[in-house]
Amino acid sequence: MNFPILSSLILLPTVGAFFLFFTRGNKKNNFTVKYVALFTSFVNFLLSIYLWILFDQTTSEFQFVEQRIWIKDFINYKVGVDGISILFILLTTFITPLCILSVNNSIKERLSEFLIAVLIMESFMIGVFCSLDLVIFYLFFEAGLIPMFLIIGIWGGARRVYSAFKFFLYTLLGSVLMLVAIITIYWLTGTTDVIELYSLGIETKYQNLLWLAFFSSFAVKTPMWPVHTWLPDAHVEAPTAGSVLLAAILLKMAGYGFIRFSLGLFPAASEVFTPLIYTLSVIAIIFTSFIALMQEDMKKLIAYSSVAHMGYVTLGIFTIQQQGIEGSIIQMISHGLVSAALFLCVGVVYDRMHSRLIDTYGGIVSIIPKYSVLFMLFTLAALGLPGTSGFVGEFLILMGAFKDNFLVAVIASIGVIIGAAYMLWLYKRVIFGKLINNDLKKMIDLNRSESIILTSLAIPTLFFGFYPDPLINTIEVSISDLIETYNFRLASKI
């Protein structure tokens, strides 16, 4: 492979943003601006599909590896993908064009700046998923804070300033410890190259502290209970496209980080801290599900449900079972699709009624039937109905969990029921019931771009629900290899 396909994926959105930077200005340009952004991100999507086609599913080696000297004798710019990361790249490039399509109604001013932020964000996110050097990873991981801070702060709702600050400072606080850990790893082993570190291993006595340092960063980003409180604020105040990016992709960085770094680099410590993760995950699943049940704000409800869903993800990852980790990745992909869709659904009614409160709605099934059907589909996918992608993920995770720890699995299964309760109750209150609020009668059903967005999210949700093989085939070899190395390391104590 001579064509640097991964670097192109990273750079292309930035190039698009660069073009937008020079077409800034009046409202007339908004149309052009939007299509430039859409075009860029769509080309990026096609490129990532091409990447997936070229991807060799039979090996767990890193593919499309590019390496360049960046800081001499210290850090190399190194990117590559394996089965674990490629799906996240696809998710990113798939969600971003939909985000850009969705700005029609929600972003009224400074459109080109907004799209620049989204495109730069896309670059950073792809960078996170394909970097094979700890420092480069950290760079992309942290750099994403800047555009997201601006997206929440400039285009957000009433309490946007508070939320933007909370988001930024929480995440930064978590991450600085990771930086200490990264430098320490360099000092211990003399390299920050992930592939080399996989083969070198890190001495057991250092692993626990390093693991905790990485954990502090990923736990905030996931977010795990009790450091999840930034998420509902950020979600509620962010504009729809921002919430979608946050829920669909940003949260996945941490899950990816857990698999790639916590399991890959610190197996002994992961073993030590598995009970901690189990406890926090189970609390997240049960506790935040109950919180979600009581929410009156639709966005907040979905935000809390995200925390619960990410609880399943962390639970699955640390089962260290083939099914568990596979389930986690599929759950992350599915949550990426479904939560994005749910936030967009909220965005649709918000654009019309300017209210996110559940009380405002009720009985709108006959007024906007198309919307109601699609909303139902995503509600069911969120609660993990068989036939949707949500089911595949949750089922595999619980299967892995039952193999590893019966009690945890049982408690987590109860979470599924509460999950069904809050999602269905939300749906019931918003869509069914008596039509009390007369303003609702003026609501218009989905317009063309909204239909396109929601349908294109519905298709993969259903498709992978019935036929998850393409996903599983992609990740299978990499995960079994990961688990093998993990167990080997654990046995030989390196």
Added chain:
Amino acid sequence: MTNLQLVFPEIFLSLSIMFLLILGVFKKNSSKIIQNLSLVVLLVTAVITFNETVGIKEVKLFNNSIIIDYLSSLMKIVTLLATFLVLIISSNYLRTFKIFKIEYPILILSSVLGMMIMINSNDLIVFYMGLELQSLALYVLATFNRDQIKSSEAGLKYFVLSALSSGLLLYGCSLIYGFTGSTNFNVIANQLGSSEYAITFGIVFILVGLAFKISAVPFHMWAPDVYEGSPTSVTLFFTMVPKVAALTVFIRFLYVPFLNLIDQWQMILIFLSIASMLFGAIAAIGQTNLKRLVAYSSIGHVGYALAGVATGTNEGMQSSVIYIIIYILMNLGLFSCLLMMKRENQYYEKIEDLSGLSKNHPMLALSLMIILFSLAGIPPLAGFFAKFYVFKSVIEQSMYFLAIVGLLSTVVAAFYYLRLIKIMYFDKEKEKYDTDHGLWLKFSLTFSTLLILVYFIFPSQLIEVVSRINII
């Protein structure tokens, strides 16, 4: 003769100062000519320094009282170029306040001369002479806007406190002289041993004096007042240039004579560093005046630079030098923005004056945002790398406490930088500012912003330049 050749930059600079002084006295209305000539002098001195001394590994002159090596050459060039940029962007500001006088560039040149002598010094007496020359010029500069009471207050405050610290510093020098019998750094290094604890007293006093000059906590009290009271262009000079010289002396003083006493001074430096980082971050939160805020932020940044010095290794010292260079670049951009906030001959320096800047002046706001994120140390901007190198060298010495406190204080510091960004981007806009800025002001803002932004593409270049410093 060869000896003289090596100090030719200093000789040229002092002769030029005298010439400019005479020219200014005899020719009426010559402030513009003198300003331009001073710029030329600075550039020529930088070129001479580059030509004559950069290639030299290490030469000691005049009975070993002056040292010319790569560290001194590099720092001199940085000082000269930074001064050049300061001088060139401050002329409009001075004109507005009608203080565009001949004394201004001449005083700046004299203080630069003092700094060059400080940087060169290999002897306590020479070092003190350089220090006093630069300080005397700085006192006058602080009061340069004589008609404003705040400016006079700043100058007086600076003078009194600085004199006190110079006294402490001299007392330290005399202690060291008393116990080792010499003021020369190399002789002192050989005379250590028997009277180690006594010498420690001397080191402590000198460190207090130096910490005052570089405004490290707990000797920082003067900085906010002086920075606020002085004319903005002078504040710019204060935040950038004297720190380079003071840092060089810190390095030279601790690494050449007293490296063997590292156990004695390392704790002091770690304390200075941690206290500065934390205090700088926390105290800046409550500020409403931009110049005071910059003062506290500069206190914080000095803490990071000192963290590198505290390691006692070549890498640590190099990382400090990298830090200070990147810091100068960021401050240049920050002050260029401050100097652009002008409306009808009045400059605005409250933080709420930034309100809604992004609507009225999108490019200015964008640059300022990049600079602020960089000051906060968010990747991929240059400020992140500055901190990264420092903490890398700190962690290599297993000083985890310092590293973790330092990184946590970056989070606190991020808060007030974010607050400025919030005011610019999230708040309602106010009246527009003037846009008829000088070409050089625009240039310096663009130049610094672009460098900060693209630094991550070529991070090795600066490291290569700095990694040739080797004084241990």
